[in-house]
Amino acid sequence: MTEAKMIVQHNALHQGAGRFYRSLQKSIDKLTREPLGMLGFAVLALLILVAIFAPWIAPYSPITQNLPQALQPPSWTHLAGTDEFGRDILSRLIYGARITIQTVLSVTVIVGPVGLIIGVVAGFAGGRTDAILMRATDIVLSFPSLILALAFAAALGAGLGTAIIAISLTGxxxxxxxxxxxxxxxxxxxxxxxxxxxxxSPLRLLFLYIAPMCIPSVVVRLTMNMAGIILTAAALGFLGLGAQPPSPEWGAMISSGRKFMIDNWWVAVMPGIAILLTSLAFNLVGDALRDLLDPRHARS
Amino acid sequence: MIEVENLEVAFGKGGNLKQVVKAVSFSVARGESLGIVGESGCGKSTVLRSLAGLDRHWTGRISLNRQSVDKNRTIEQLLLAQMVFQDPYGSIHPRHRIERVLAEPVRAMKKGGGWDRVPKALERVGLPAGFAERFPHELSGGQRQRVAIARALVLEPQILLLDEPTSALDVSVQAEVLNLLSDLREQQGLTYVLVSHDLSVIAHMCDRALVMKDGVFVDELDRADLQAGRTHAEYSAVLFQSSFL
Structure with a gap:
């Protein structure tokens, strides 16, 4: 490669970086005018950090039992109290963030591209292709996701992987x-x-012209979906079909706390709060993303 | 350059069949600029879209550059004629930068990268080279229409099909775009087919005009007729009266 060519390429690269930086700055500018959206992003960022650094943040082990300390109310030694086996609930919530993030990301990564491609192809091709793809969509749409997940868990055995597949299939x-x-x-x-x-060519039209116009609304929809995914995953965990004990899945934690709800409220309430805050954050982020990505929804 | 014989276009089926264009024939010489004028819904845009290859409901014979073209065009046939659309706000991909808009025809035709043709294409329509970096929403209507013209000319077609190229623009910008189109025709020896409902635009741009009503041509006006306001049919007289009040 000649030197001149390399310089041109370097400049192009530099230009691209500059552009990216500028558009990023513009987006952040817009975001600062949305305090609620900012809050949502902050909560999510915190959640991801917590999930990554769980072993360093968590004060206790999430699975080691300590029976003398069972069912302690929230105090300075156990900020969120302990459960029936004396495990620190806060530590379990921190490790549970990993499971939640993993579930949400896996489902989104499966559901997003599949939904986008099926939808765009159906809309673009029209005619018989459209009819076949949309009837298939209608059929899947008529399955309640929880019931399908139950069937799947029965067939494949309960576990996080099964839960992810089941939620994706109906998502x-x-x-x-x-x-x-x-x-x-x-x-x-x-x-x-x-x-x-x-x-x-049709493929060029599909991927360079039509799909880019559909991506923003799909991204927004996916983000909104994430809240629902968390709830479904928690519901599966609650029914004992998601992640298996002793792994600290939030839904499963609520389920085990149910037995002590009257006398020891914190066992069920603490994971409930975690689920609430996380799905709220995903909804807020979805709303903010819609304003950022879709000019038609601009607020005046 | 363009020859059309017995072009018929009909939409719908059975009892709902609607004949939009009824057996029209015309020809355009190389370097000529033909105007087609008429009210909305008379079929003039349909004629243009059939010429371009966008509508595939037509029957009859169309030949471009002395070769007969089919309903599905080959790459070589598409290269002969390009089109400029009415609405510059809808005819440019909103998420492509101008450089991509101008390079894309070359890339789609698999004739190279196309990026090197962008500065020249912008210069040709009188836009600064810096516009290459912008998105369409950062341009005014007139500038967008210039980009659309540049895109149509990137492939260096011999025929340019213009579908009301100025009707979505401000009056002051209309003149600019029309003058640009006239200059380009002179410089590159292009053949134009211009569709408009505005007789003054046709009179300014065209050597010859066909008046269309309900899918047929009712009158043909040459340059002298257009300037003098002379007409040969009742309908075109009415059209003249209403546009030059």
């Missing part, structure tokens, strides 16, 4: 419908007509 249809609706609008625009005139 993609809303995304696909959304992407299809957007693709239907975009495929009739003049810029797609112009692209057809200069010979853009």
């Amino acid at each position: 993609w249809p809303p995304i696909a419908r959304l992407a299809r609706a957007e693709a239907l609008i975009v495929r009739n625009t003049d810029y797609v007509a112009a692209a057809r005139l200069y010979g853009a």
Whole structure:
């Protein structure tokens, strides 16, 4: 490679970085005008940090039992109290953040691309392809996700992996419908007509013209979905079909705390608060992202 | 350059069949600028879209540059004619930077990277090279229409199909864009087919105009006719009266 070429390439790289930095700054600027969205992002950032650094943050082991200390109310030694085996609830919540993040991310990574591609292809191709894909979507949409998860757990054995697969299986249809609706609008625009005139292939139209227009609303929808995923995962855990004991899954923690609810409220309430705050944060972030990514929803 | 024989376009099926264009024939010489004028819904845009290859419901014969073209165009046939759309706010991809908008035709045709053609394309339509970095929403309507014209010309077609290229623009900007189009035609020897409902635009731009009503041509006006306001049919007289009040 000649030197001149390298310089050009370097400049292009530099330019790209500058652009990225500028648009990032613009987004942050917009975000500062949304205090609630900021709060949501802050809570999520905190949650992710906690999940990453769990072994260093947690004051006690999440699984070692300490029976003499069982069912202690919240105090300075055990900030969130202890459960029926004397395990520190705060430490369990901190380790549980890992499971929650893992579930949410896995489901999103599966559901997002699958929903987007099915929806965009259906909307763009139309006709028979559209009919087949959308009827399939309708069929899956009519399954309650919890029931399907129950069936799956029965068939494959309970566990976090099964829960993730079950939630993903029923999670993609809303995304696909959304992407299809957007693709239907975009495929009739003049810029797609112009692209057809200069010979853009169907795949090019699909991935470079139509999909980019659908991604923002899909991202927003996915973020909103994350709150629902947490709740479904917690519900599965509560029913004993998610992560298995002694792993500190939040839903399973509520389930085991149920037995002591009247006398020892903290055992069930503390994980409840964690679930509440996390899903609230995801909803706030989803709302803020919609304002950031979708100019049509700009607040005046 | 363009020859059209018995072009018919119909939408719908069975009892709902609607004949939009009824057996029209016309031809455009190389370097000529033909105007098609008429009210909204008379079928003039449909004729243009059939010429471009966007509408595939037509029957009849269309030939571009002496070769007959099919409903599904080959790359070489697409290269002959490009189109500029009416609404510059809807005809440019909102998430592509201008450089990408201008490089994309070359890339889609698999004729190289296309990025090196961007500065020249911008210069041709009188826009500064710095605009390459911008997004369409950072441009005014007139500037966007210039970008759309630049995009149509990047592939160096011989025919430019213009679908009401100025009707979405401000009056002061309309003149600029029309003058740009006239200059480009002179410089590059392009052949234009311009569709408009505005007779003054047609009179300014075209050597010859066809008046369309309900899917057929009712009148043909040459340059002298357009300037003198002479008409050969009742309908075009009405059209003239209403546009030059």
